[in-house]
Structures are given as C-alpha cells and as structure tokens.
Amino acid sequence: MRLGAIEAGGTKFVCGIGDETGQVSEQLRIPTTTPAVTLAAVVDFFQEHPVDAIGIGSFGPIGVNPQHRDFGYITQTPKAGWENVNFLGYMRTHLNIPIYWTTDVNVAAYGEYRLGAAKNVENLVYFTVGTGIGAGVIYQGHFLQGFNHLEAGHIFVNHRPDDDFAGVCPYHGDCLEGLASGPALEQRFGQPAQALAANPVVWELEADYIAQACVNYTLSYSPDRIVIGGGVMHQEQLFPLIRQAFKSQLAGYTTTPELNSYIQRIALNDDAGLTGCLLLAKDLIDSGQTVGA
Amino acid sequence: MRLGAIEAGGTKFVCGIGDETGQVSEQLRIPTTTPAVTLAAVVDFFQEHPVDAIGIGSFGPIGVNPQHRDFGYITQTPKAGWENVNFLGYMRTHLNIPIYWTTDVNVAAYGEYRLGAAKNVENLVYFTVGTGIGAGVIYQGHFLQGFNHLEAGHIFVNHRPDDDFAGVCPYHGDCLEGLASGPALEQRFGQPAQALAANPVVWELEADYIAQACVNYTLSYSPDRIVIGGGVMHQEQLFPLIRQAFKSQLAGYTTTPELNSYIQRIALNDDAGLTGCLLLAKDLIDSGQTVGA
Ligand SMILES: Nc1ncnc2c1ncn2[C@@H]1O[C@H](COP(=O)(O)OP(=O)(O)O)[C@@H](O)[C@H]1O
Ligand SMILES: Nc1ncnc2c1ncn2[C@@H]1O[C@H](COP(=O)(O)OP(=O)(O)O)[C@@H](O)[C@H]1O
Ligand SMILES: [Zn+2]
Ligand SMILES: [Zn+2]
Structure with a gap:
C-alpha cells in the first residue's frame, strides 16, 4: 500500500510517500509561498507519485469540524495570503483519494501515539x-x-x-x-x-x-x-x-x-509528523470513508 | 420503570426514587456519619423501595477507572473515616441491580446535559x-x-x-x-x-x-x-x-x-444531580451492563 503524507508548515510543506508501517521512502520539501503555487506543487508531486490515501497535518488555525462552513480551510492565520484557504477542498478536487485532515501538532501526536x-x-x-x-x-x-x-x-x-x-x-x-x-x-x-x-x-x-x-x-x-x-x-x-x-x-x-x-x-523526533500522516491515511482507508478529521 | 439516585455528599446523602424522565417522586436525606452507618441506611432505603437500577454521584476523589484496584472506592478524601471505602462494592453486594458510578459533579453535569x-x-x-x-x-x-x-x-x-x-x-x-x-x-x-x-x-x-x-x-x-x-x-x-x-x-x-x-x-438548580443519576441508571439498563462508570 502506498500512502501519502503532507506536513504543511508556515515556512515549508513536506510531502512524503510511505507505507502502512509509517516508513517514509521519499520526500519533497516545498517552500510555503502563495497557496496557488504551493498547493499546485503538492498536487503535482502526488500526481507523479500516486498513493492510495493521504494524511495532512496543517498549520492553522484550521477548520476541523465537518458541521462548519470552514471545514477543510486554513482559517484566520496571521500567515499572509493563507487566510480562508480551502486546502482540503483543493486537494480533494485534484486528487480523487481518501484524505485525512488535522493539525500539524495532531499528526505528530499520532506518530508518537502509535510508534513513539x-x-x-x-x-x-x-x-x-x-x-x-x-x-x-x-x-x-x-x-x-x-x-x-x-x-x-x-x-x-x-x-x-x-x-x-x-x-x-x-x-x-x-x-x-x-x-x-x-x-x-x-x-x-x-x-x-x-x-x-x-x-x-x-x-x-x-x-x-x-x-x-x-x-x-x-x-x-x-x-x-x-x-x-x-x-x-x-x-x-x-x-x-x-x-x-x-x-x-x-x-x-x-x-x-x-x-x-x-x-x-x-x-520519533522530526519523523513524528510524517509518520502520523501515513498512519492516519491508513486508518482512513480502513474506515471506508473518503474524508476524515 | 423505577430508578434510583444517590447523591453522596460530605455532609448528607440524598437518595431518590424516580423514573426514566428524570422526575423524582420520593427522596430521603441521610446525614453523612460513618460509612458503616450511612451506607447501611442507603441500602435499607433501596431494599424498602426496590428499583431497577441506580445512578450514584459521589463526593471524592473516587476511583472511576475499572482497570484500577480502587475502582468503586472513595479514595484519598480528607473526610474522616471515608478514605478507601469501597462504596460501589458495598452497594453491589447488597443490591443486585445495575449501578452507575461517577462523581457528584458529573451527575449534575449529566442532568444539565440531558434536560437542563x-x-x-x-x-x-x-x-x-x-x-x-x-x-x-x-x-x-x-x-x-x-x-x-x-x-x-x-x-x-x-x-x-x-x-x-x-x-x-x-x-x-x-x-x-x-x-x-x-x-x-x-x-x-x-x-x-x-x-x-x-x-x-x-x-x-x-x-x-x-x-x-x-x-x-x-x-x-x-x-x-x-x-x-x-x-x-x-x-x-x-x-x-x-x-x-x-x-x-x-x-x-x-x-x-x-x-x-x-x-x-x-x-435545573438543586435537581440536576438526582436527575442526572436517574438518567444514568436508565442508560446503564439500556446498555445491558451491570456496572458503569
Ligand atoms: N537546542 C535548543 N535548545 C533550546 N532551544 C532551542 C534549541 N533548538 C531550537 N530551540 C528553540 O526552539 C524554537 C524553534 O522551535 P522548533 O520546534 O525547532 O521549530 P518550530 O516551532 O518553528 O517548528 C526557537 O525559539 C529556538 O530558539
Ligand atoms: N447567594 C449567594 N451568593 C454568593 N455566594 C453564595 C450564595 N449562596 C451561597 N454562596 C456561597 O457558596 C458556597 C457554598 O456553595 P454551595 O454550592 O451552596 O454548596 P457546596 O459547594 O458546599 O455544595 C459558600 O462559600 C457560600 O458563601
Ligand atoms: Zn496566547
Ligand atoms: Zn487546588
């Protein structure tokens, strides 16, 4: 099973490919510039490296409540240009696979919880x-x-x-x-x-x-x-x-x-986040859902 | 359905009888003296007024983790004579019905949550x-x-x-x-x-x-x-x-x-606790378990 990970930070995005054991085999760092440029580069990466599901841990604040209109968005961030950006929506439009969506700190927590x-x-x-x-x-x-x-x-x-x-x-x-x-x-x-x-x-x-x-x-x-x-x-x-x-x-x-x-x-140190993303992607596949948070 | 409620406080215990709508029809106040005397009076009350299940909200700290040896106990309370008292165990020995066990503040919270x-x-x-x-x-x-x-x-x-x-x-x-x-x-x-x-x-x-x-x-x-x-x-x-x-x-x-x-x-003011106990007793019956926390 090939799984994807996105650690979205205010200075760089790290995209990873790995497996259900949380091992990362390949990664790409993309500087955080404008949403249009950065998110397009992320989509390109996963179009060249197809995966079965992706886990995203994003800087925030982000909308994680599926009952709110801002679900999937980066909301009131002080990071210029990134306020009210529909990150999850963009990914789902361009990549037709299950995507798990949560905060950057949560994915690292999950890595430590499962393997750390x-x-x-x-x-x-x-x-x-x-x-x-x-x-x-x-x-x-x-x-x-x-x-x-x-x-x-x-x-x-x-x-x-x-x-x-x-x-x-x-x-x-x-x-x-x-x-x-x-x-x-x-x-x-x-x-x-x-x-x-x-x-x-x-x-x-x-x-x-x-x-x-x-x-x-x-x-x-x-x-x-x-x-x-x-x-x-x-x-x-x-x-x-x-x-x-x-x-x-x-x-x-x-x-x-x-x-x-x-x-x-x-x-797990610096690997906690990507590892957590991969395991969340795997859990999402197991749950049978196409989107999770 | 007849349900029981016990609000166990450091100065008094309030025992109540009611139904699954959270309505209390009868109550008895018992002063908190020694565990032997107070708990026996509680058991007497419920032997005279049989119910299908009881919800208890107790002063504490209490043991609520079923994996710990102190589950069901009032633990390190400063209240003289009540430290390490197996409250839930005593009730279960004398009353052969499902019993839900939690803190005094939790039962009031539950009353407000369901009806307040x-x-x-x-x-x-x-x-x-x-x-x-x-x-x-x-x-x-x-x-x-x-x-x-x-x-x-x-x-x-x-x-x-x-x-x-x-x-x-x-x-x-x-x-x-x-x-x-x-x-x-x-x-x-x-x-x-x-x-x-x-x-x-x-x-x-x-x-x-x-x-x-x-x-x-x-x-x-x-x-x-x-x-x-x-x-x-x-x-x-x-x-x-x-x-x-x-x-x-x-x-x-x-x-x-x-x-x-x-x-x-x-x-719900003063009724929140007893109401919460009754509703927790009802939930426990619905769950099919004999003890809950
Ligand atoms: N070895 C260290 N000892 C103490 N503080 C450190 C050390 N390395 C980095 N820091 C501090 O940690 C902060 C950066 O945190 P870090 O977790 O590395 O990045 P970020 O929070 O931006 O993801 C800085 O304030 C830096 O001074
Ligand atoms: N009307 C009131 N206004 C302000 N404080 C009050 C009032 N009634 C009671 N208190 C205070 O609340 C405390 C008692 O809290 P209470 O919730 O009534 O009982 P307990 O916490 O012992 O169950 C006392 O410190 C008392 O001074
Ligand atoms: Zn602050
Ligand atoms: Zn304190």
Whole structure:
C-alpha cells in the first residue's frame, strides 16, 4: 500500500510517500509561498507519485469540524495570503483519494501515539515547545476536538511574581506560549534559547511553566502519558526539573503513572509528523470513508 | 420503570426514587456519619423501595477507572473515616441491580446535559463554584476521564498581580479553587460571599478568575457550551461580567458559539444531580451492563 503524507508548515510543506508501517521512502520539501503555487506543487508531486490515501497535518488555525462552513480551510492565520484557504477542498478536487485532515501538532501526536513515546497507552497529551506552543490530545484513539480543534498551548498559567517579563503572545501576552515558548526565552534573557543552555535560572523558570502546563493537562484530561517535543525541549536537563516541579505543584492532588514514564520526551523526533500522516491515511482507508478529521 | 439516585455528599446523602424522565417522586436525606452507618441506611432505603437500577454521584476523589484496584472506592478524601471505602462494592453486594458510578459533579453535569441548560449540545463543560470548584466534561455523550476522573477545578490560572490574597486551596494555595471558591471570597473580603453582593470590586475580580477558567476550558476542550452552577453563581450579575472578561481574555484566538448561549447558568438548580443519576441508571439498563462508570 502506498500512502501519502503532507506536513504543511508556515515556512515549508513536506510531502512524503510511505507505507502502512509509517516508513517514509521519499520526500519533497516545498517552500510555503502563495497557496496557488504551493498547493499546485503538492498536487503535482502526488500526481507523479500516486498513493492510495493521504494524511495532512496543517498549520492553522484550521477548520476541523465537518458541521462548519470552514471545514477543510486554513482559517484566520496571521500567515499572509493563507487566510480562508480551502486546502482540503483543493486537494480533494485534484486528487480523487481518501484524505485525512488535522493539525500539524495532531499528526505528530499520532506518530508518537502509535510508534513513539506513547505506544501502548490509551490517552495521550502531546505538546511542543518551539516557536509556539501547540498541544494535541488523543483520547481513546481519536483526537479530542469539538467546536474547533484544541488550542491548549495558549492556556493561562500562574505568571510567577518574580518573573516580570510581559510575555510574547500577540493575543494574550502572558499565556503559556507567551511565557514559555522559544521566543519568550529569547526576549526575556536576550539570547536565543540554545545559547542559554548553561544558565540554570533559565531552565528552572522554564520548567516551572512547563510543569504548570503538565499539571493543568493532568487535571483536565487525566491522560496516561504526556509527551513533549519542540526545539526548546532539546535541553534535556529540563525533564528532571519539570518532573520535580510537577510533583511539587500537583501536591498529590490526583495520581498519575510513575513520573519518569508519565512525562517523556518525544521519541520519533522530526519523523513524528510524517509518520502520523501515513498512519492516519491508513486508518482512513480502513474506515471506508473518503474524508476524515 | 423505577430508578434510583444517590447523591453522596460530605455532609448528607440524598437518595431518590424516580423514573426514566428524570422526575423524582420520593427522596430521603441521610446525614453523612460513618460509612458503616450511612451506607447501611442507603441500602435499607433501596431494599424498602426496590428499583431497577441506580445512578450514584459521589463526593471524592473516587476511583472511576475499572482497570484500577480502587475502582468503586472513595479514595484519598480528607473526610474522616471515608478514605478507601469501597462504596460501589458495598452497594453491589447488597443490591443486585445495575449501578452507575461517577462523581457528584458529573451527575449534575449529566442532568444539565440531558434536560437542563445544555440539552441539544454535543460537548459540555460544567462547573460549580461553591465551597470548592468542581468540573465535569461530557464529550460526545460520555464523561471525559482517563487514568482518573478530572479535577479541573484545581487548574492554575493567572493570579492577578493586584490580588495579594494567597488562596485557600490546602493543596495548591492559589489554584482556581484557591482563588475563586466561596471560601476564597469569604477569607479575602472578610464576609461570606452572599454578604458581598453589593461590592462591585468583588465581582469584577471573581469574574476575571471564572473567565480565565472558561478560557482554559475553551482552549482545552472546545466545547459547545459551558454551564456554571454552585452557590457563588447565585450572584447573577457575574454572568455578563464573565462573558465580557472571557471575550477580552480569549482575544479572538479561537471561535465559540455566541457568548450568551455559550456561557450559561445551570437550569435545573438543586435537581440536576438526582436527575442526572436517574438518567444514568436508565442508560446503564439500556446498555445491558451491570456496572458503569
Ligand atoms: N537546542 C535548543 N535548545 C533550546 N532551544 C532551542 C534549541 N533548538 C531550537 N530551540 C528553540 O526552539 C524554537 C524553534 O522551535 P522548533 O520546534 O525547532 O521549530 P518550530 O516551532 O518553528 O517548528 C526557537 O525559539 C529556538 O530558539
Ligand atoms: N447567594 C449567594 N451568593 C454568593 N455566594 C453564595 C450564595 N449562596 C451561597 N454562596 C456561597 O457558596 C458556597 C457554598 O456553595 P454551595 O454550592 O451552596 O454548596 P457546596 O459547594 O458546599 O455544595 C459558600 O462559600 C457560600 O458563601
Ligand atoms: Zn496566547
Ligand atoms: Zn487546588
């Protein structure tokens, strides 16, 4: 079975061909320019490399609720030219195969859920701390979503009184993303996050906010595992600090699996997204549907 | 069909008899003393008033995961004498009928979902602001839960810099419950919440925290509706303040249904819990199972 994957990002699209084991055999990177040019290049690729189904993980926000008019669209994105673009509709017009449609963070979550750091668990919270903070929740095998997809990277947490940084989120200022994303570290401490590796003050503060996110997700979903990815999490010293802060913040209020397994680093790294797309494409074929979300 | 309901609280148990429309025809209040005495009185009531199934909504924390040893138990409650009590097991030993088992907040959520302020919606967040703050989420008709039941009344929110109150949560200090429950208002302002009705400073601050909870729930679940109950919400002037603060805090980051329908007051009031128990008992019979959670 030949399956297709599209990881649609704000700077590049990655198209992949692979199989139902999640192995990618071929890929193409396409710069994200205008929808007309970029989407046409994606269609060209899959016309030259026919597949039985495609999984798409797109930057957003996107419409994932089949009952809404914006289903299949990239909606109010700040990315110039991409607002209200019917991405899924364009693909379905040009490629007559089943297509699964979800967010970029969800496809990576699904890769980790099936083949990475969360295989063998039922309920997963996955989040990524990079340029932004994005979260995806898999509940009993399916993405948790409702009126819209989740945006749980922007929850409010307790802005520490000893942290007078205002936060970088253009919408909320000091939401989680505003306080703890890579750009928040860079603006607060004056250097890119990777250059701050040796400063323990940085990682104690960062671990506090990420732990608060883990506490809120624990209380809100009671998952079996929390997997964290994204550029900032290359600082592996964060993990013990996060687990320690999590334990002290949660204060025994509810139980979780043992913390070394409960809070883990991503295992598939850069492959999580494409792998997730391939497996979602396969699931869609198995479901007998032509479109999924 | 005769159905039973048990609302098990820390000060009293309310047992009810009713039918599949959720109408209660008879009830008995039993003070919460020791498990031996209180649970025996509950069993006596249902032996004198036989029913086809019972729904239980219990104070907690309780074990709701059938894969855990504490399933059916009241677990680490601070209520003296009630820790590690096998409530469901006791009922099943003495009453040979199907029994549905969940939290006190979940049964009220279910009552509102089926017959109250959230009928006709698919996904509901319900929370109650009283002595504590408890939340229940109904996702596609079922309670959202995982390793344990949710405890989303204790999430962290942004403790306002102009609010120097330390918070009353014995576990977390200034979590949502610690900052915005009835006792938090009473300790912060020196009078019981109902006596503060005329002070606008109180309700502006309270609305800010409740709105932050609504923002976090919106970003974390994207529900169709948020219904709020509990003693503090008798202050109906809170609702417009909450909607206004919610709008400004969310800052358009995701869309929701129109706010007057999205954020609503509970409709069934004190009946929500017993009604929910009866309907859950009926659903359990329909499912053909003897125990549900
Ligand atoms: N080794 C590192 N240590 C700490 N921060 C890093 C590291 N590598 C990248 N980052 C930070 O991660 C952010 C980029 O996140 P990344 O997940 O790589 O990309 P994106 O979120 O744009 O997909 C930047 O803010 C960068 O400073
Ligand atoms: N009319 C009211 N206005 C404001 N606060 C109230 C009102 N009635 C009760 N409360 C507060 O609600 C809390 C009790 O919550 P309630 O939901 O009635 O009970 P419980 O949470 O114990 O089941 C107390 O802190 C009380 O001060
Ligand atoms: Zn934000
Ligand atoms: Zn708390």
